[in-house]
Amino acid sequence: MYSWDELIEECRNCTRCDLCKTRTNVVVGRGSISAVLMLIGEGPGRQEDEQGLPFVGAAGKLLDSLLNALRIKEDMYYIANIVKCRPPSNRVPREEEAQKCLPYLRTQVRLINPKIIVCLGATAIKYIIDKDAKITQIRGQWFKKQQFWIMPTFHPAALLRDESKKTYMWEDFKKVRQKLDEILNA
Numbered sequence: 001m002y003s004w005d006e007l008i009e010e011c012r013n014c015t016r017c018d019l020c021k022t023r024t025n026v027v028v029g030r031g032s033i034s035a036v037l038m039l040i041g042e043g044p045g046r047q048e049d050e051q052g053l054p055f056v057g058a059a060g061k062l063l064d065s066l067l068n069a070l071r072i073k074e075d076m077y078y079i080a081n082i083v084k085c086r087p088p089s090n091r092v093p094r095e096e097e098a099q100k101c102l103p104y105l106r107t108q109v110r111l112i113n114p115k116i117i118v119c120l121g122a123t124a125i126k127y128i129i130d131k132d133a134k135i136t137q138i139r140g141q142w143f144k145k146q147q148f149w150i151m152p153t154f155h156p157a158a159l160l161r162d163e164s165k166k167t168y169m170w171e172d173f174k175k176v177r178q179k180l181d182e183i184l185n186a
């Protein structure tokens with residue numbers, strides 16, 4: 001059983017995988033620790049590694065504008081990643097790295113106890129929903145696991161590469177906004 005302080009301390013000192021050798025900062029998460037909504041990405045990029053905060057680079061700016069447009073305020077969400085240290089050259093985290101890091105994320109989910117979890121991109125979908133799922137087939141559909149409503153959608157960085165995904169991500173986040181309203185008004 002961890003407290004937040006213990007979790008953060010353990011993450012900061014973590015040497016469970018080799019990503020610790022190249023990181024500048026461990027990126028634990030940001031946002032409200034009593035959030036209804038949790039957003040989960042892949043892993044820190046260069047700016048996140050430098051600042052020790054998730055989604056502060058270009059993909060993060062895009063995500064912020066989407067959340068703002070839907071009136072999803074900072075005190076309503078918490079954002080974290082599958083791995084807490086930057087993979088060199090932003091490569092996809094290796095299976096072993098993800099498996100060693102996932103217990104930290106599970107602890108964060110347990111401490112926050114959100115109602116909704118949004119998986120941003122294929123890596124989050126792989127480790128949270130289904131290792132064989134195809135993002136294009138399952139995005140935009142609700143999954144219920146334990147007490148959590150889980151929505152898979154694209155990673156905001158994918159939108160930076162392919163504008164056509166914007167409409168889909170917008171549709172998916174509108175469903176998240178609707179579910180939030182249902183929960184908050186219940």
Ligand code: URA
Binds near residue numbers: 043044045059
């Ligand atoms: N991409 C991610 O998956 N996470 C971040 O924190 C930043 C970019």
